[in-house]
Amino acid sequence: TQLLEQSPQFLSIQEGENLTVYCNSSSVFSSLQWYRQEPGEGPVLLVTVVTGGEVKKLKRLTFQFGDARKDSSLHITAAQPGDTGLYLCAPSGNTPLVFGKGTRLSVIA
Amino acid sequence: NAGVMQNPRHLVRRRGQEARLRCSPMKGHSHVYWYRQLPEEGLKFMVYLQKENIIDESGMPKERFSAEFPKEGPSILRIQQVVRGDSAAYFCASSILGTNQYEQYFGPGTRLTVT
Numbered sequence: 001t002q003l004l005e006q007s008p009q010f011l012s013i014q015e016g017e018n019l020t021v022y023c024n025s026s027s028v029f030s031s032l033q034w035y036r037q038e039p040g041e042g043p044v045l046l047v048t049v050v051t052g053g054e055v056k057k058l059k060r061l062t063f064q065f066g067d068a069r070k071d072s073s074l075h076i077t078a079a080q081p082g083d084t085g086l087y088l089c090a091p092s093g094n095t096p097l098v099f100g101k102g103t104r105l106s107v108i109a
Numbered sequence: 110n111a112g113v114m115q116n117p118r119h120l121v122r123r124r125g126q127e128a129r130l131r132c133s134p135m136k137g138h139s140h141v142y143w144y145r146q147l148p149e150e151g152l153k154f155m156v157y158l159q160k161e162n163i164i165d166e167s168g169m170p171k172e173r174f175s176a177e178f179p180k181e182g183p184s185i186l187r188i189q190q191v192v193r194g195d196s197a198a199y200f201c202a203s204s205i206l207g208t209n210q211y212e213q214y215f216g217p218g219t220r221l222t223v224t
Contacts (some may be wrong), residue, residue, distance in 0.1 A: 019166075033212065033213075041217055042113075042115075042200050042218050043152070043200070045212055045213070048212055088152065090153065095142075095155060096154040096165060096167070096168065097152075097213060099153075100151055100156065101150065101151040
């Protein structure tokens with residue numbers, strides 16, 4: 001069974017601050033997806049990373065896939081209240097998507 | 110550009126009743142997945158279906174739960190004789206290709222409350 005850990009579990013920051021959240025596993029991922037879920041809504045796909053060491057940018061969000069493909073990070077620059085939500089990672093492969101418990105981010109104006 | 114649609118968005122059932130949750134995948138998607146999310150918990154996979162076939166139901170409780178994805182119409186997740194522990198948000202996702210290497214797009218969910 002693939003163990004997936006996301007940290008921190010909760011994060012509350014002021015608008016304009018930078019932050020990094022992490023997704024770690026005991027197994028190697030063939031690829032990994034990051035989602036954001038806002039209260040009362042379904043998860044929205046942000047990015048898929050495939051190659052070890054890959055870095056993808058989505059405006060103020062920077063996603064990195066570890067060289068060994070066992071971990072990933074999401075860095076947000078100058079966080080805004082609209083970034084508030086639950087950030088979920090899910091490695092993909094030949095098994096059903098297994099989600100971490102997520103990082104619940106709150107950005108205070 | 111219709112995304113994944115789910116209805117109803119909210120469903121209230123008394124213990125012992127049946128709940129039927131519907132999911133219409135994105136246009137062109139023929140693979141559907143159902144997930145359950147308990148309060149303050151992550152998403153848990155339940156079942157993966159193609160048209161008229163159940164591909165993987167390893168996450169589905171053995172009793173009271175069933176799913177189908179008929180040739181025509183939406184996918185249905187059916188919960189018989191609901192209990193309070195079934196209260197959760199149920200999400201449907203769809204994808205173009207069946208392997209999880211390909212991206213899944215989620216609907217807004219159905220929030221089931223069992224009273």
